[in-house]
Amino acid sequence: MHRILSPGELLDPRHAVVPFHGRVRELAALARWRDRGDRSSVLLLHGPSGIGKTRLAHHFADDAVRVVDDADLLPWHELLDLLRESTADRARVLLVARRTGWWWSAVRQRAADLDYSAAELEPAARPAEHGMSFASACAHFADALGLPRPTTPPPPADTVHDLHLAALAAVHGSPSDDPVELVRWLADVDQAPPTRGRLAEDVLAVTLLDDRIEPERTRDALDTLLRAAERWPHALRRAEDLFTAHPELAGVATASSLTVLAGRPAPARAIARHVFNDPRFHCDALPAVLTRTLLHDCTGGKSELAELHGMLAARAALAALREEALEAARNEVALYRELVDQDPAEYRPALADALADLGLRLIAVKRDEESLAASEEAVLLCRMIAEDDDDCKPQLAAALDQLGLRYAALGRREEALTATDRAFRLYHELSEHNPALFRLDHAKVAHHLAVRLFDVERRDEAAHAAESAVVRWRAVADADPRYEAEFARTLASIASLLSAFGQREEASVVVRESIDVLRRLAAANPRDFEPELAAALGNLSTVLCRLERPSEALAASEESVLVWRRVARDGDPQAVGELAAALGEQVDGPASQDGEYLPARLAVAEEAVELLRPLATRFPVGHHVEFAVAQARLARLLLRAGHEYGAWRIVDEVLSVERRLPHRVLLSHGGKLASALQLLATALVAAEQEERALRLAEQVAGIWRDLLGHHRGAPMAYATAVHRTAVLMRAVDHPETLTRARLAVLVWHLTRTPDELADEPGYADTLSLYARVCAGIQLGLDQALLLAHEAVMVLRAAKAAPDHFARAVEAVDEVVRAHPDPQAARARAQALVARDWPSSW
Template identity: 30%
Template sequence: MAAITDGKPWVTVAGAVMGGIGTAFAPTLLDRLKEQDNAREDLGDVVEPLPDVSGPALLLHASRSVVPFEGRERELEDLLAWCGDPQSGRLRLLTGPGGVGKSRLAVELAKRLGPEWGVLEVRDDAETEALSRWRAVDRWQVLIVVDYAETRTGLSALLHEVAADEGRRVRVLLLARSVGEWWRQLGAESARVRQMVAAAGAEGIVLTERVAADKSDHDLVAEAVPYFAAALNVEAPQRFEVELGEGPHRILDLHATALVVVLRSMRSDADAVTVEVEDVLEELLGHERRYWVQTARMQGFHQGVHGLSTLMLEQTVAVGTLLGARDRGQAAEVVGRVPGGTASVVVADWLRELYPPDDDREWLGRLRPDRLAELHVTQKLSDSGELLTACLENLDERQGRHALVTLARAAQELEAAGKILQRLLPLVADDVGSIPAPRETLVALYEVLPYPSLVLAEAHALLAQRILDSTPADAEAGERARWLSSVGAHLAALGSPAEALPAEQEAVTIYRQLAEVYPDRYLPELARSLANLSVRFSELGRPAEALPPTEEAVTIRRQLVEVYPDRYRPDLAHSLTGLGVRFSELGRPAEALPLTEEAVAIYRQLVDAYPDRYRSDLARSLTGLVVNLAEFGRLTEALPVAEEAVAIYRQLVDAYPDRYRSELTHSLTNLGNCFSELGRPAEALPVAEEAVTIRRQLAEVYPDRYRPDLALSLTNLGNCFSELGRLTEALSVAEEAVTIRRQLAEVYPDRYRPDLALSLTNLGVHLSKLGRPAEALPLTEEAVAIYRQLAEVYPDRYRADLAKSLVNLAVRFSELGRPAEALSAAEEGTIIHRQLAEVYPDRYRADLAKSLVNLGIRFSELGRPAEALPAEQEAVAIYRQLAEVYPDRYLPELARSLANSGIDFMELGRLADALLFTEEAITIRRQLAEIYPDPYRADLARSLANLGTIFVGLGRLVEALSADQETVAIYRQLAEIYPDRYRADLVDSLSNLGLTFSELIRSAESEKARQEAERIQDGYRNT
């Protein structure tokens, strides 16, 4: 952002000091300045003067104010009131993506403040002495503007100086593309600075794309066209079309569109021109290129042996923009970096004339606006590895920082820039790197890198570790704790929670000590570090250890919210979401749900106020809410929540694909699970397929990070195929999941053997459904062996998994006609679950009940119903208790155990008892089938079939007939939708119906049922 003036491009000092001051007042101030030459020269070192217009793109520069200011009235009024109120805090933060109008708003603020205000725009590296140099010139009230605040390493020093200033009123306006660690750390400075940051708010003033509520994007473009035409001294085009697509768009893009309309109409004989907003930056670059070529030809650069091609001219501008130069000699060296070029002062002079410097301490200027410059530099460096290498060799410290921060800014929106940085950062962060990068540069680079980012995840970790390693031994403890926590977070993001844990534990220890002495300053940091520590324990499968730090973080943040609600509500919501996850992991859903609901409520309020900032947080908390609702069996409530989360992530992915594609797959997984649990596998399938597609793409680029996620999505997809009766397809994807996890387990056995065991179990289930139990058995045995080994080392974590795998092993033995071995596995699984339930009843009673059901079935298979019945009865008792508290979740399980008890009573000849339990099961299943017909009609049909058999045994044939007819009707409907899955059940039910008709001496109807059963059976065999 250049110096703000009121119409004329003043000389360096006057332009800076006069910013926003009316011309009528100018002579008085100039007289004073003439008396203070030394101070004026010093002040010139810290301001940003106004550049001259060269190429047409500079007409978009905020300081030119080509188009009159409009919109943003609420924000402008807030800033004017802030400057005008002596009691207001001294600091404000203005955030928003590049091109939304932050600089233009600052320009307008300066204009409206009036002649009694001076405006000081601080150049990079001049923050430390900016205010003191101003005060040497003037004690008047001043607005200090700092652009790209997130990259300023001297910002803390400036704010300390502002806090201590006793002159006339001073206000500091920071402009940044986003808040982040840099802003949080300012809030951990000394008490006076901390108060300034707190008064500015957690998010500051956030600018979104929409400028004016009462005007469309088309209106804004149309209104801007005449102003750009006037600036170019041409007649404004009367007819033009603009294709904007979905909006709103950033104001820079809209003004660029208007400028392109004028430029294109100047070169076109058509009655009307058509411009697409997506192409305007590229087209503006085209106009700039023509400007470069024309001026170069005028100087004869295209002639001779060493003539410059168009490509070389483009690369020259890119190099100059990327590196800059402190003097003419360095500028000549810079332009000589272009492949095939030479170090030429003539070319350097040409480049300086194209884009005059903004700063007296710079000799070369740069292409403007910044988004155009970032696009051009990224394109040229991406297109030429030779140019990239040449640009990053033998740089001085200033050039290295300039280049890296420019690329980091570009990486916030251009994935190609992120990939360049990913290649460069090892050279920057390594002690022997070829690019000069002192600690301050690394910190500035870290702050401006987009986060989260798939492309730059390793870069974040590398930078954080390098900064931690370079922390001076005498640095304050909080500085070391900050980077320990950052290192832990980034290592965990790369899939290394075991390495991340010690760093986070050390950070918590430091912050706890600091918070005891300086609670106001360090309690927020302690809460943040505790939340991170909790996540690390959770990632390592240690939920009992994860719970206390999360609870402590929530307690601290509730206290902070009482004092500073605006600042700490987002942090509280984040901790509430995390605490809900911890309770869920511990099998305590009743405690998890209200916490997650509270977090969602907070994020909804925040999204209403700051939609661009908190939508991702809302989506993340909605994802947690889906899980909590599903744990209670409240799937109809969970489904719209899952759909909302997916919708938000889709919007985020459209804007930031690098950041949110992985998050989208998590929400898709939850949505698919909801559809599946609701018995809607046909709707679950495309969702699961989309998740697999995205994760396959991610795994191709980042195999180490995303192959595990791909395996998980393949597992879910296999389950969808299985539910649809597409067993061959289910088998194929399950085999792929096993292959991936075998490979991962060979490299990282501690981390991926549990996942391998789970995939082996699933693959065994799919083979079993295909009638291949002999192939399924060794896979299930391998899963049991893995879990047995893991349970020996980590009993608290893996004994439950071992017990579940033993239940599956019992089923496999049963399918192979080995009931004695099946019973042995079932008994071992039940013993483990009983031990777990004694210690953690809330978490494992349901698993114990499931094991008891399995044990009862195994006894029944051995013809031992008298031993089966107590196990089933115990399961019924547990499920009754659970269903009273969580009816949606456990009524289906209660019905299943009641049905099994009915069968045991039948086998014992106790038909009256069998009837009682079976009718209760049917009552529950009727209720469930009315609400969720797809998942529960089949269960109802099975219970009705059992009821028919019981009635036949009791000689109540008419009632048996009614039950059999209803059974056939249900299976007939199901077989029409899922023929592969339910034809066999339909055949069996028809056979039973025929037998009942026969008992009633209704032979014709009996024969009809028998023939239909045979016809279906023959068709199935032929298929």
């Protein structure tokens, strides 16, 4: 027997006592959104409370659409996690909320980072349908309660909720067209009124019509009051009075509810300090909305307005309101330009700082060239200031350091080095006169200088700069232990640089020092520093492995996994992903070529896959690549262990991963995925599975093609990958082999200069392959002979190993033997050698 619903429950749209009807246009718009495009998408369905958003959303939703009701009430990080957790490759997330504004702008911009498109839809009011809606509601409420159906005409109503409340009252014999009387009637007849939502808000608002009644000050009560204030003017007045008199209540209410007051000058001024200092609201849109209100209410001069625009830009940037932050930063710069025109000496430093901030905001919206122009202007201004005032040299040094970062981001490495070197020299001079004040800045720029020197491959100078940075950072940490954490992170960065450029012994020393520091920090604060300790131990294992010190490398790897297990024991997705990565490093680490350890390595690889499988389902954007890499690793081991059938199943699954990846993720992690797939393709060739290897190799080539212009190593990697696909096509006698071999030659020419190709072994291999393919089908043999000979010359210039060189010579012989006139071809080949390599004759 079904329970009889209370009056409040009868009105709850989730119970659907009154069937959904109408909204044809909105349903069609939602269907178009659901069915459009291949990208994941989030849509905001917004409108006043009671207009029927929830009914519409739940009527429309199916298994392909995830509905989030009251989305504007969720903390920003929960909403972001929800988007990350989308389980569909082409996710559709429908957010339902009463308002738009900056909270939605922040969600939209963060969603774009996850490769979501965004849209919004506002249901229109349908007063022409109110008569039918009222009659339907009366009939269904009467039937549910076993009461007669009333014949009352529909009252005037703003929303579907108001109409349904009037219908429910009419069924009970208490018709009214006064919203206040209807709410009072409901409160009288419902013995268990809801504590949250529209009905609770209306009951509280009507109660507060009596000025003698004070609202409660619990979180739920304050949130209900502030939500009611969106519709009831007297509730808004009461909320303004309460928070203006007691601004500390901002520490009780939630960000979403406080947004109602954030646009009102008096309460905004009162609660601003409490909100700005509350860690709960960091990275939320609320501080930015408050700052915007303070700015619009500001009665000060241009200087104060400029400062407020700068604050707004910073707070908007923290909330991912990048376009809004950019607009505020532009306004700040414009105001300071006007002030500089009035008083250059007073306001040039502030304009320089504002330009530096503008550069950051431009980077956030990927306008790198404009950012560089702002940084260059900031440096120019600082130089002018420093010429007249030595006290402004620190500002010039900071501006040069930032300019170096901008040049580096655009790949202008020499200019980046010049700017950073000038910043270093200035800080060196400043620190000599005042070590305590400039010690930290000097250490930071020393690190940046080492990076810039490594970028231009001045390795000896870079190593010296790295050593100098370590010494200076050590002095910073010794003088002030608060900087020990940053010291450890800098050491880890420098160790990675040294290792990447072949100075592994030095790297091992530096990373060991970072581990010593992190051990101390982790002992005092495990939650914050154990993850960094685990990462540093993993880096040490990698360096030691490259130094061929396997026992030490294995010990570091095992300790890294042990620490990650502690960090991940609560199931945090990021920590679990890091644990899986550490297990993967252990599999590929010091014992990777030792068959004795194969069963243990298989078990570890399987654990990594099983850890990542649920993460790849819940967080496809963040973990699909890691999952695919772990699967590729496991498949290689299964092949090596002779478990072919298990390997084939994994390979077939891995082959589909690229199609499921958002383009942004592919640009960020495609290199890692391509490398893992290439290793698996090589293992498949060894297992005589050339067809599967070819499919993987083509996928690898496609990834590197997409990374051209986004990855430093992509040009050469793409050329090599296309060559590999041609090799595999030849192995399976593919009809497009010649076309692919020709493409491989073309790609080398497009990605490297003639001087670079003159001694490039990979290019020589591609030329030899093309010649062999021509010989095999007896086509274009005269050109093939020239290319085969060129391959020999390139390998000679590269001083290739004898067996490598012999294979290229063998390609020449293949072309000669396939030629219609072998004797003439042999004579031509000898003439080419005599011309290009006379010493051999």
